Amino acid sequence: MSGFPRTARAALAIVAAAVLAAVVARGQAPDSSRLSRESRASDWRTLVGGPGPENAPLRDVGGVPSIGANDLARLIDATKFWHGGPRKLVLRVTRHRIQFTIDNPFVLVDERTVLLAHPVRSVGGELQIPAEIVSRLPDDPQLPRLVIDSEGSRVYRVPASGIVGSPRVNVEGGVTRIVFPVDRPDEVVVATRSRPYFRIRFSGFFAGAIPRQLPPGALVDSMHTVRTASGSAFELRVARGAAGFRLESDPDRRRVTVVLRDQAGADLESFAPDPPPGRRMVRAIVLDPGHGGADAGVVVEGVKEKDLTLALAHQLQHELQQRLRVRVVLTRTDDQAVSAAERAERANRARADLVISLHMDGFPGSRARGGTVYCAPATVGSAEGEAGEGIVLLPWRDVALRHAVLAREAAEHVASALELRSLGPTRLREFLVMPLLGVDAPGIMLECATLTAEADRKRLSNPEGIRVLAATIAEGVAAFERGEP
Numbered sequence: 001m002s003g004f005p006r007t008a009r010a011a012l013a014i015v016a017a018a019v020l021a022a023v024v025a026r027g028q029a030p031d032s033s034r035l036s037r038e039s040r041a042s043d044w045r046t047l048v049g050g051p052g053p054e055n056a057p058l059r060d061v062g063g064v065p066s067i068g069a070n071d072l073a074r075l076i077d078a079t080k081f082w083h084g085g086p087r088k089l090v091l092r093v094t095r096h097r098i099q100f101t102i103d104n105p106f107v108l109v110d111e112r113t114v115l116l117a118h119p120v121r122s123v124g125g126e127l128q129i130p131a132e133i134v135s136r137l138p139d140d141p142q143l144p145r146l147v148i149d150s151e152g153s154r155v156y157r158v159p160a161s162g163i164v165g166s167p168r169v170n171v172e173g174g175v176t177r178i179v180f181p182v183d184r185p186d187e188v189v190v191a192t193r194s195r196p197y198f199r200i201r202f203s204g205f206f207a208g209a210i211p212r213q214l215p216p217g218a219l220v221d222s223m224h225t226v227r228t229a230s231g232s233a234f235e236l237r238v239a240r241g242a243a244g245f246r247l248e249s250d251p252d253r254r255r256v257t258v259v260l261r262d263q264a265g266a267d268l269e270s271f272a273p274d275p276p277p278g279r280r281m282v283r284a285i286v287l288d289p290g291h292g293g294a295d296a297g298v299v300v301e302g303v304k305e306k307d308l309t310l311a312l313a314h315q316l317q318h319e320l321q322q323r324l325r326v327r328v329v330l331t332r333t334d335d336q337a338v339s340a341a342e343r344a345e346r347a348n349r350a351r352a353d354l355v356i357s358l359h360m361d362g363f364p365g366s367r368a369r370g371g372t373v374y375c376a377p378a379t380v381g382s383a384e385g386e387a388g389e390g391i392v393l394l395p396w397r398d399v400a401l402r403h404a405v406l407a408r409e410a411a412e413h414v415a416s417a418l419e420l421r422s423l424g425p426t427r428l429r430e431f432l433v434m435p436l437l438g439v440d441a442p443g444i445m446l447e448c449a450t451l452t453a454e455a456d457r458k459r460l461s462n463p464e465g466i467r468v469l470a471a472t473i474a475e476g477v478a479a480f481e482r483g484e485p
Helices: 006-026 069-075 131-135 305-323 340-349 396-420 454-460 463-482
Strands: 055-057 059-061 064-068 079-083 088-093 096-101 106-109 112-115 121-123 126-130 146-148 154-157 168-172 175-181 189-193 198-202 220-226 232-238 244-250 255-261 284-289 327-330 354-361 371-375 426-430 443-450
Touching: 055 064, 055 069, 059 121, 064 069, 064 131, 069 079, 069 088, 069 126, 069 154, 126 131, 131 146, 175 220, 189 244, 189 396, 198 396, 284 305, 284 340, 305 327, 305 354, 305 443, 305 463, 354 463, 371 396, 396 426, 396 443, 396 463, 443 454, 443 463, 454 463
Parallel strands: 284 327, 284 354, 354 443, 371 426
Antiparallel strands: 055 154, 059 064, 064 126, 079 088, 088 096, 096 106, 106 112, 121 126, 146 154, 168 175, 175 255, 189 198, 198 232, 220 232, 244 255, 371 443
């Protein structure tokens, strides 16, 4: 069976439950908003926007956590056979046979006998099986995997995306390593790389617990979970002493490590520039639907980029006005051709506080999917430089560079929102692209999806897909307006 060994998963659940019990005993309610060296214990039910993986409750039967035989059969897709004479229940799943007997701790699993710590009981006409059976099922990749949540209250069937275990934090010298056990290391992405709110997203569901205390000298001040539409995500508050980070993926050992170091190095990625604190003054937003007129943009199976960007702009205008007290201006409101210079001029005439250029991507012959957010590189203009000495003269076409720090912040928020809603993968690139030339405001160009990817194309070919995308972008913009790093 892939993933963690059965014994490791059982130990994980026991340790996680003990951590949670310690929190309750101390009378400290978990608080995801507190930024300190104490972080809450959490299981994946706090992370998902929907019902999450299929699950069943554990019941207390004479002081023994137990799962009903009907629930167990449902979770592992087994067929039930009851033998009244010897009072035996047989579950058949794939090529396996699991036999339970009332008031007997011995379970026959295929040709081997498993001794449970407590006997199987009958309550209300249904067999109640001790929860330890979860770690004693056959080791077979074709059999659904089960895990117990960190509270020890429910059994979950692990989805195809796998699970994420309890992170471990190790400190050695000026290096901090945060190790995440994970079934799919290749699907882990950094959603936001700012120090105050460093976010990392996993496709799998979190089945562990967050450490309540971090080691002395750690380059991370706190860690907690954040909500995501699917999978799980973690938010770290990285210490100011961290010079950079690196994401190490180890598929063989099924783990991903976030490495933080107090000394810069060529092997490290830099954190996002720190923007000035406080709320952003966002009174006017300009939406720039890409292409138009004779320029259809990317066209795949009759789906045209110019139509999608215009539909998205109208929906995004509505979503932004629902969330913010802001004036929203479109550079085009119908199927017309508008030059790049005219788009920039319209944005500047509107005195935009934020410009969002909307596009769709396409890569023939590629398996690429998801989107990309572009913003001006922060080589000119910074939180300190804007109030620094002297005057920086920029060519008209490069004027967006002086807003690069705020543009990067807006790009981080939108990219993070897309990732956490599972509309990615989303890449962030610092590059002054053509739609941002001459724009005298913080601006981003958003390649919202890849039309050559069938899943992306189908998602955006219906109004609900456009609505969800617009709502997600608006959530990112609202977070930017609040000044959340």
